[in-house]
Amino acid sequence: MSRSRRLVLAGSALGVACLAAVGAAAQPQRQAPRTLAIGAQTPPSAMDPHYHNTTNNNMVLRGQIFEALFDLDTRAQRQPRLAESLRPLDDLTWEVKIRQGVRFHDGTPFEADDIAFTFARVPTVPNSPALFTPAVRTIAAVEVVDPATVRLRLREPNPLLPWDLTGPVILSRRVHGPDWPATADFNSGRLAIGTGPYRFVAFAHNERVELARNPTYWGPAEPWERVVYRYIPQAGSRVAALLTGEVDLIDYVPVQDIPRLERDRRFALFSVDSVTFVYLFPDSMRDTSPHVFDKQGRPLARNPLADRRVREALSLAINRQAIAERLYQGQARAADQFAAPAAEHRIPDLPPLPYDPARARALLAEAGWPDGFRMTIHGPNGFFPLDDNLLQAIAQAFTRIGIETQVQALPPANLFTRATNREFSLFMTYFSSYLTINPLRHVVMTQNRELGFGPFNRQRYSNPAVDEPARQALTTMDEERRRALTQQAARALLEDKGVLPVIFLRNTWAGWRDRVVYDPSPINHTAAIHARPAE
Structure with a gap:
């Protein structure tokens, strides 16, 4: 018998100077094997994946710690994540086939009921600068047909539903319920528990995020055992961190430094x-x-x-x-x-x-x-x-x-x-x-x-x-x-x-040529899932 869940939706100059200073220096010591150190410009405002729909939050959380039903790759192609397929039955009904055998980082199984729990939470996050509500606004009910099948009942036709389902990541009603979890509990790490290829290790606001590879991930294993984001808002300091080998990859390369980095064979640039x-x-x-x-x-x-x-x-x-x-x-x-x-x-x-x-x-x-x-x-x-x-x-x-x-x-x-x-x-x-x-x-x-x-x-x-x-x-x-x-x-x-x-x-990223190859993202995402070790 089907069950229904009703939703109530409501300084570049410094960088150039450092380039000149370091140009003749010996290549710095490489990072520990399979560790990716990223010098990123903009820190996330929270570890709650529903708190703020913004690039700097989504690039760390979505697809890495947490997963949505679908995701967009760097070619704007929709890829299955926690869902395997989506098809319309009529203008107001869509059927989702759920991936089986997926577990959250603490071992809790991912279940169809988690979708209803998640979509109901999305419009309720307090003090949010920008909610994910547009992605779930047309969903009137989530009907669980069987453990592998969910039907989404819509209030009105929604041709953008396949795109919308790449937005909100899925939480667990068992881990994160029965009441809505507080954003502070994600920031502390207590509830930063998803199904993604990386697990939460640490979050220091405006300073760093640390992740570790999820050994029980349902998909192919990521190549990085550890990922460290260092947040360096000053452009010159970000370039300096790359040049001294403190980080392997930086985003938002200062435009004045691009020609010099292009000429330096130690580095590779990735633009889109x-x-x-x-x-x-x-x-x-x-x-x-x-x-x-x-x-x-x-x-x-x-x-x-x-x-x-x-x-x-x-x-x-x-x-x-x-x-x-x-x-x-x-x-x-x-x-x-x-x-x-x-x-x-x-x-x-x-x-x-x-x-x-x-x-x-x-x-x-x-x-x-x-x-x-x-x-x-x-x-x-x-x-x-x-x-x-x-x-x-x-x-x-x-x-x-x-x-x-x-x-x-x-x-x-x-x-x-x-x-x-x-x-x-x-x-x-x-x-x-x-x-x-x-x-x-x-x-x-x-x-x-x-x-x-x-x-x-x-x-x-x-x-x-x-x-x-x-x-x-x-x-x-x-x-x-x-x-x-x-x-x-x-x-x-x-x-x-x-x-x-x-x-x-x-967008332009720069990295050590012998350490990392990056697949640049048209939506500005700086993410370990887009990076691979250099051969």
């Missing part, structure tokens, strides 16, 4: 065009905003960012091509829209967003700000390459059209907490996705926690011209119709300047 794009998010929905002032520094009685003409002026002020060529030295591309170049269903054949400071000044005057105003913009420091430099370049561009702009760069965890609390007038961040509909539903659809819309919509942007076609696209099984609806929503967003896309990033 990413599905990551950087954007600015203006506070356009409030009558007043906390970080806009008149030229004397007094708060403004009305919010200029609420005027579309002002937002367009900001966009026109940014010379994206110069940023890509000069600041990023070819390791970025000028953005044309709110979707990565490789994203499915993006708007085709658009030119880069225009640069026209004269038109920008005219728009400011037309909007009632002929003399401009003052503004403070916020962004991360140590979240992606040259993020603080990019923020400064954007501030200078705004200042040139009459908006005197100051910058405050913050550690990522602080930035996103404050952004979630709506403390900013304009902030910078990035998003990664192979789908155009994903940034629309996560970032700009009107926020609705119950339906899972807008978990990253930290400025509470709301536009019916975006919402309605995006909502229809999310329930349209016909692909051509879904493509048209997605592009309609994307065009409405582009026209309204609800967000301001800036650049598309290219």
